[in-house]
Amino acid sequence: MRETFRTSMGDLHTWAGVIISAMLFAIFWMGTLSVFDAEIDQWMKPETRISEPSSFSYDALISKSAEVADGDVKGLYMMAPSFRTPVASVYYETYNEKYGSIYYDADADEALDVTKSEAGTGFIFPFHFSFHVRWASLGYWAVGFCGMAMMVLLTSGIFIHRKIIADFFVFRPQKNARRSVLDMHNITGLIALPFHFLISLSGILIFFSMYLPLGVSVATDGEPDAFYEELYPEIEREHSGTPRPLASVDDMVAQAETAWSAALGTPSGHDRVIIDNVGDAAATIQVVDYFPSRRVESSRFSMTFDGATGAVLDSYEAPTVLRSMNWLSGFHFMQFDHWPLRWLFFIGGLSGCVMIATGLMFWIQARIKKGALDPLKVRAVRGMSIGSVTGIIAATLAFFAVNRLLPKEAALFGMDRAALEMATFFIIWVASFGHAALRGKAAWKDQTAVIAALAFLAVGLNWLTTGDHLIATAQHGLWSVFGMDMVLIFSAITAGASVVRLQKTEHFEATTPSRRRSRTAITAAEATPAE
Amino acid sequence: MSFGRAAGRSAIAIFGGYAAMNAFVGLFGALLPKIGMAQSEALVLAAMLAFPLYTALIVWVFGVRDWGRASVILFTATAAALALAATIN
Numbered sequence: 001m002r003e004t005f006r007t008s009m010g011d012l013h014t015w016a017g018v019i020i021s022a023m024l025f026a027i028f029w030m031g032t033l034s035v036f037d038a039e040i041d042q043w044m045k046p047e048t049r050i051s052e053p054s055s056f057s058y059d060a061l062i063s064k065s066a067e068v069a070d071g072d073v074k075g076l077y078m079m080a081p082s083f084r085t086p087v088a089s090v091y092y093e094t095y096n097e098k099y100g101s102i103y104y105d106a107d108a109d110e111a112l113d114v115t116k117s118e119a120g121t122g123f124i125f126p127f128h129f130s131f132h133v134r135w136a137s138l139g140y141w142a143v144g145f146c147g148m149a150m151m152v153l154l155t156s157g158i159f160i161h162r163k164i165i166a167d168f169f170v171f172r173p174q175k176n177a178r179r180s181v182l183d184m185h186n187i188t189g190l191i192a193l194p195f196h197f198l199i200s201l202s203g204i205l206i207f208f209s210m211y212l213p214l215g216v217s218v219a220t221d222g223e224p225d226a227f228y229e230e231l232y233p234e235i236e237r238e239h240s241g242t243p244r245p246l247a248s249v250d251d252m253v254a255q256a257e258t259a260w261s262a263a264l265g266t267p268s269g270h271d272r273v274i275i276d277n278v279g280d281a282a283a284t285i286q287v288v289d290y291f292p293s294r295r296v297e298s299s300r301f302s303m304t305f306d307g308a309t310g311a312v313l314d315s316y317e318a319p320t321v322l323r324s325m326n327w328l329s330g331f332h333f334m335q336f337d338h339w340p341l342r343w344l345f346f347i348g349g350l351s352g353c354v355m356i357a358t359g360l361m362f363w364i365q366a367r368i369k370k371g372a373l374d375p376l377k378v379r380a381v382r383g384m385s386i387g388s389v390t391g392i393i394a395a396t397l398a399f400f401a402v403n404r405l406l407p408k409e410a411a412l413f414g415m416d417r418a419a420l421e422m423a424t425f426f427i428i429w430v431a432s433f434g435h436a437a438l439r440g441k442a443a444w445k446d447q448t449a450v451i452a453a454l455a456f457l458a459v460g461l462n463w464l465t466t467g468d469h470l471i472a473t474a475q476h477g478l479w480s481v482f483g484m485d486m487v488l489i490f491s492a493i494t495a496g497a498s499v500v501r502l503q504k505t506e507h508f509e510a511t512t513p514s515r516r517r518s519r520t521a522i523t524a525a526e527a528t529p530a531e
Numbered sequence: 532m533s534f535g536r537a538a539g540r541s542a543i544a545i546f547g548g549y550a551a552m553n554a555f556v557g558l559f560g561a562l563l564p565k566i567g568m569a570q571s572e573a574l575v576l577a578a579m580l581a582f583p584l585y586t587a588l589i590v591w592v593f594g595v596r597d598w599g600r601a602s603v604i605l606f607t608a609t610a611a612a613l614a615l616a617a618t619i620n
Contacts, residue, residue, distance in 0.1 A: 005594050012593045015537070151586040156593070201582055208578040214550075215581065218557025218613065219574055221620040230571040321572040325579060 032349030040120030283307020291335035391432025
């Protein structure tokens with residue numbers, strides 16, 4: 001029975017892994033980059049590379065928005081400068097239903113003319129949780145499905161180990177390539193196991209109400225509206241038509257922060273302000289702490305003020321169970337101020353990428369070793385693996401490089417600059433699958449070489465177009481750009497070294513079956529299905 | 532494992548497990564408010580427990596030898612939870 005259970009877990013792990021890995025890698029890759037999405041934004045929008053403002057006033061920002069907006073402003077969604085983003089930003093809606101956004105330099109009190117790009121927060125981050133497929137929320141469901149698959153893969157992956165402790169410490173890079181790939185898969189999977197579990201679970205939970213409509217409907221006897229209102233309380237007032245100027249929003253923010261800090265006994269800040277019915281007697285100002293810098297837990301407080309009088313209309317604090325949920329989502333969003341942890345999240349995400357990629361590589365090698373039962377199947381999985389691993393990395397780097405290459409006002413075929421960047425990403429990504437299908441296993445090396453070249457190119461282009469080379473950014477304390485350039489250079493060197501190694505030594509997709517079976521290499525045989 | 536059997540098992544695990552998870556959330560979210568928990572709190576708690584439960588159900592359906600019996604258990608539990616939730620409401 002025990003053996004049967006283990007072999008069925010092996011089947012589950014192998015086949016669920018092969019089917020889901022391409023999408024899973026994309027999610028992990030984009031999620032890993034999203035840890036530094038604000039830094040990527042600064043790299044891709046050079047006008048936002050300003051120093052942290054010495055002071056910031058919402059009242060000044062509101063009048064600047066009224067000045068810039070095309071029509072009378074009705075709604076404002078304002079994000080204050082943070083330790084990661086020196087630029088304040090505003091989304092506005094006017095009374096004649098026009099929408100726009102403004103980047104604001106607080107010290108200069110001016111709206112910045114910023115390069116059009118979706119960059120990290122607009123492209124990479126939403127890709128991570130929606131694949132940019134909005135239709136019928138299909139992308140969100142696909143990501144949720146992958147998240148569940150990840151939890152199942154981790155669980156089944158644990159069950160197929162016989163020597164789980166030993167696998168922590170076994171890495172044999174010089175042994176045959178198949179063995180070292182499996183060792184790498186086990187090490188990255190096991191060492192970061194708690195991270196992988198928690199990041200998958202918390203990611204799914206962020207969209208729980210979307211994923212569980214039936215359960216919510218059953219629990220509320222078919223009337224879920226009251227539940228959602230209880231979960232996300234919001235004060236909405238009808239536009240009155242009587243013009244009234246706004247009281248000082250800065251005072252309201254200070255009042256909210258004082259109350260929250262007193263409640264917690266430790267400084268507790270806000271991160272954004274949402275205003276409705278600007279300039280009207282029914283104006284409401286909501287001060288929230290979606291992602292406070294000093295706490296993991298997100299969205300604990302919210303305070304709503306009357307716009308004209310500044311009176312408190314509502315003061316909200318999340319209840320206990322919701323706070324534990326908010327801790328999990330705050331953990332996943334990782335917006336709090338802690339650089340060592342930020343880097344650990346980045347490394348944790350990368351280890352997930354390596355785990356997924358080596359899992360795919362091992363599948364291919366195990367098939368080849370068994371005598372390539374079905375060359376077509378191996379070919380198909382290889383093509384998918386190369387495109388979804390090296391292909392998406394190359395496409396991302398092309399996205400960065402083309403951002404620095406296009407002129408500021410570029411437009412082509414009715415696409416603006418931001419759309420052109422994204423089109424470049426998708427064209428390169430699709431092309432990588434085609435290239436992999438045609439070139440076979442040599443595509444691993446080709447695409448790794450492309451990665452090395454594009455990473456160097458991106459750093460060079462950043463220098464050429466902005467003058468911000470490594471020494472300059474280090475001197476000015478522009479650590480976001482410095483860090484991104486350093487990671488790019490490191491990636492280029494690593495990719496370059498991999499190309500050299502792929503050329504010199506035995507290709508990790510060895511065609512000759514190894515004669516000896518290592519005794520510790522149990523999972524190898526057992527992870528493969530008993531066909 | 533043949534393709535047909537694998538597909539059958541996957542369908543039971545994915546859809547049967549999903550139905551069972553939703554029934555569990557429905558029951559939990561209906562039951563707890565009756566003993567004094569806020570509706571939103573009960574449902575958030577149910578959701579946090581539901582996804583690990585779903586994971587366990589999937590692994591269980593793939594792990595047992597007799598998955599025909601597993602699917603009967605799964606559907607019975609789902610139906611029972613739904614019936615109970617309806618009675619409570």
